[in-house]
Amino acid sequence: MLPILSLTIEALVRRRRGAEVDILSIALRWFTFWIVGVRLFTAGLSQAIQPQYTAGEIFGIEDPIVLPFITELGFANLALGTIGLASLFVRSWVTPAAVAGAVFLGLAGVRHVIEGGDFTPERTLATVTDLLALLVLGGGALALALRKRGLSERSTPPTA
8 A cells, every 4th residue: 555655646746746757667666665675674673683473473483493594584684675775765776676575575475375384364464465576576677677678679770
């Protein structure tokens, strides 16, 4: 909901100012900010600060031997999340952050499905949002890349 609200506000503001409204670029920017930036950054904070919660509630593991691994997963999520947050201000980071988020979350979503087991409300939400992230971020980045490639091919003079 927040990415769509952000996208809508930016598009309306741009239109009112008479600026170009490129819905694909705006959508990818806001979905990257919210999904990769906010989601992964907050998940990373939680995993780094309270690894026992992720171990127990998400993975169903009570053995404290996994806590250092969960903490390091938190650091990885913080790193990706930081890039996702910064992509709102450094436009050239949007596509790389979107692709990294699509790969990371997409693979996590696929792993949830393949692994099977009980789909608790938390696990179901994680699976659905991970796979949605794959589709939205990966699809948006691919569409933007194809559009840019098509534009550059049309502007390049043919070679003999």
